[in-house]
Amino acid sequence: MNAIHLLPLGGSSRDLVGALEAPLRQTFRTGVETREFSMDPEAFFDAGRGQYNSTDILLYLKSHYPGLGQGPGVCTLALVPFDLFIPILTYVFGEAEVGGNVAVVSYYRLAPERYGLPPDNALLLSRFVKEVIHELGHVFSLIHCSSQSCVMHSSSYVEDIDLKESSFCRLCRSALAHRF
Amino acid sequence: MNKSEIGILVVDDELIVRESLSKWFREDGFRVDSAENAAAALRKLQAGSWNLMLVDIKMPGMDGIELLQRVRQTNKEVIVIVITAFATVDTAVKALKEGAFDYITKPIDPDYLDHMVDKALQQQMLVRENQKLKDTVSELSETGEIVGESPEMKKVMDLVHTVAQTDTTVMIRGESGTGKELVARAIHAGSARRYFPIVTVNCGAMTESLLESELFGHERGAFTGAQYRRKGKVELADGGTLFLDEVGNIDTKTQMDLLRVIETKQFTRVGGTEIVRSDFRVVCATNKDLECAVREGTFREDLYYRLNVFTIDLPPLRGRRGDIAKLAHHFLEKFSRQMNKKVQGFSPEAMMALKAHDWPGNVRELENAVERAMVVAQGDVIERNHLPLHGAVAPQRDGKRLEDIEQRHIEQVLRENGWNVSRSAAVLDIDRVTLYHKIEKFGLKREQ
Numbered sequence: 001m002n003a004i005h006l007l008p009l010g011g012s013s014r015d016l017v018g019a020l021e022a023p024l025r026q027t028f029r030t031g032v033e034t035r036e037f038s039m040d041p042e043a044f045f046d047a048g049r050g051q052y053n054s055t056d057i058l059l060y061l062k063s064h065y066p067g068l069g070q071g072p073g074v075c076t077l078a079l080v081p082f083d084l085f086i087p088i089l090t091y092v093f094g095e096a097e098v099g100g101n102v103a104v105v106s107y108y109r110l111a112p113e114r115y116g117l118p119p120d121n122a123l124l125l126s127r128f129v130k131e132v133i134h135e136l137g138h139v140f141s142l143i144h145c146s147s148q149s150c151v152m153h154s155s156s157y158v159e160d161i162d163l164k165e166s167s168f169c170r171l172c173r174s175a176l177a178h179r180f
Numbered sequence: 181m182n183k184s185e186i187g188i189l190v191v192d193d194e195l196i197v198r199e200s201l202s203k204w205f206r207e208d209g210f211r212v213d214s215a216e217n218a219a220a221a222l223r224k225l226q227a228g229s230w231n232l233m234l235v236d237i238k239m240p241g242m243d244g245i246e247l248l249q250r251v252r253q254t255n256k257e258v259i260v261i262v263i264t265a266f267a268t269v270d271t272a273v274k275a276l277k278e279g280a281f282d283y284i285t286k287p288i289d290p291d292y293l294d295h296m297v298d299k300a301l302q303q304q305m306l307v308r309e310n311q312k313l314k315d316t317v318s319e320l321s322e323t324g325e326i327v328g329e330s331p332e333m334k335k336v337m338d339l340v341h342t343v344a345q346t347d348t349t350v351m352i353r354g355e356s357g358t359g360k361e362l363v364a365r366a367i368h369a370g371s372a373r374r375y376f377p378i379v380t381v382n383c384g385a386m387t388e389s390l391l392e393s394e395l396f397g398h399e400r401g402a403f404t405g406a407q408y409r410r411k412g413k414v415e416l417a418d419g420g421t422l423f424l425d426e427v428g429n430i431d432t433k434t435q436m437d438l439l440r441v442i443e444t445k446q447f448t449r450v451g452g453t454e455i456v457r458s459d460f461r462v463v464c465a466t467n468k469d470l471e472c473a474v475r476e477g478t479f480r481e482d483l484y485y486r487l488n489v490f491t492i493d494l495p496p497l498r499g500r501r502g503d504i505a506k507l508a509h510h511f512l513e514k515f516s517r518q519m520n521k522k523v524q525g526f527s528p529e530a531m532m533a534l535k536a537h538d539w540p541g542n543v544r545e546l547e548n549a550v551e552r553a554m555v556v557a558q559g560d561v562i563e564r565n566h567l568p569l570h571g572a573v574a575p576q577r578d579g580k581r582l583e584d585i586e587q588r589h590i591e592q593v594l595r596e597n598g599w600n601v602s603r604s605a606a607v608l609d610i611d612r613v614t615l616y617h618k619i620e621k622f623g624l625k626r627e628q
Contacts, residue, residue, distance in 0.1 A: 086200045090287045098207060143209040154208060156291030
């Protein structure tokens with residue numbers, strides 16, 4: 001992998017997205033850049049559910065983001081502030097093309113205030129970093145890990161995210177090493 | 181079980197649902213496939229091995245409930261979870277009555293889905309484990325005791341003890357009724373595989389096609405009357421021991437299939453294409469002269485060498501007469517318990533008759549004789565006239581049995597050739613292994 005392009009979309013916090021660069025560089029030991037890309041999120045809005053379709057966002061990025069044409073070693077991660085869903089599930093934190101080159105992560109459900117708690121930017125960033133690394137792990141062909149502390153452990157609730165680390169376990173790290 | 185070995189089949193007419201759920205489970209590491217309608221689902225269920233099905237209730241044509249009924253007619257093991265909309269909870273309850281594990285409403289809470297699938301698979305694993313344990317307990321409770329203190333039987337028990345702890349293929353040889361299956365069970369009980377089943381296949385009692393189906397199982401519709409998929413003995417022996425009794429009676433085609441499965445530990449069910457893996461140890465038994473069968477071309481040489489790695493020869497009962505009294509008392513106690521009759525022992529005349537009998541049917545014949553005597557005995561002692569030994573008591577052989585003539589002839593040829601085994605074997609027109617086998621069988625020794 002030559003580069004990871006971060007795309008803040010739909011009015012995402014630049015500070016929050018910018019704060020992802022260093023931990024991603026450290027984890028994947030590759031170039032990480034925040035890029036500009038214009039996309040109308042409303043095209044993916046489902047009025048019946050009040051949520052945005054993550055699968056459609058991935059398909060759009062695959063066909064419209066020009067950065068993917070800059071070489072086989074580029075992968076793109078869209079970062080959004082709104083709630084995501086895939087049609088059969090009530091919500092998702094993010095979605096990735098397993099073994100592909102696109103992923104999307106939302107921080108909508110990661111903010112403590114969403115659960116009636118006081119805002120905590122450090123906690124929000126910690127959760128966001130874990131989910132972003134998790135989805136990129138899928139992009140690099142990793143599947144869910146049974147180790148509870150591994151970042152590839154499946155998380156359906158924020159509490160699950162808080163329980164795991166932002167790093168890969170030995171086995172996932174080893175599987176990842178084959179990819180690079 | 182590794183998640184990649186667990187198969188999940190998603191059945192829904194909506195492409196987006198199939199794709200979303202398939203992707204979700206694939207990220208978890210499961211083996212996933214999908215079907216767009218009930219007919220496709222039944223085809224895939226038939227063609228592959230699935231642990232769990234997620235079935236949408238509302239589908240054009242055959243709906244989820246009817247699919248569930250059809251699945252249950254042929255497959256009792258696969259877990260079915262039905263997917264329904266809020267408005268059709270009544271239908272979901274009907275699905276539960278038809279044998280669905282649970283139902284889940286659209287859209288699905290991801291956490292709920294993960295927990296339900298984990299719970300269902302865990303229950304399936306426990307049910308299978310429970311069945312295996314029941315089979316093992318049943319097998320162990322059926323394992324009889326090997327009775328005998330003669331030097332011949334002590335030698336056998338030493339061999340059993342030595343080989344049990346290894347994973348070596350064992351061939352048990354001996355006349356009918358000498359207790360070959362008992363020895364096979366003793367080997368299994370002493371091995372690391374003892375917590376898994378020992379599965380017996382009586383190769384001599386079946387026709388070619390029946391044996392093939394018995395060994396490898398069959399798919400539904402593989403032949404007339406095959407209404408269900410059935411696991412074969414090889415598959416059932418996974419983790420344990422496969423005991424092939426009367427292995428010398430297997431036809432040549434099945435010999436080839438058996439050789440392949442022993443070497444690769446993989447096979448396909450009759451009428452199927454899916455490769456099934458099974459980890460088992462082979463113990464086999466025969467009362468046939470396999471060397472002769474190899475020479476005559478009725479038994480594959482490669483299979484013979486694959487099976488004949490470690491041989492245990494069981495002596496006939498007449499070759500260990502010292503054990504007759506002990507065996508007779510053992511069976512007496514066994515049938516006293518079973519029949520609730522307080523018979524204390526044998527009269528001196530009865531015991532003398534037992535010791536004098538030639539026992540062509542070996543230990544099995546002795547067991548049957550004691551059982552019959554127990555039935556007819558009125559008092560607390562078995563008398564001579566209770567024993568069914570009329571025509572067979574102490575036959576006068578006078579060295580005229582074919583076996584005696586064979587022994588004398590081999591001894592003479594060995595003497596004439598200065599006990600040179602290769603030369604003697606050439607004169608006898610048998611191979612050296614067979615000659616060594618005969619020398620051991622007859623207890624022949626070179627005169628000093």
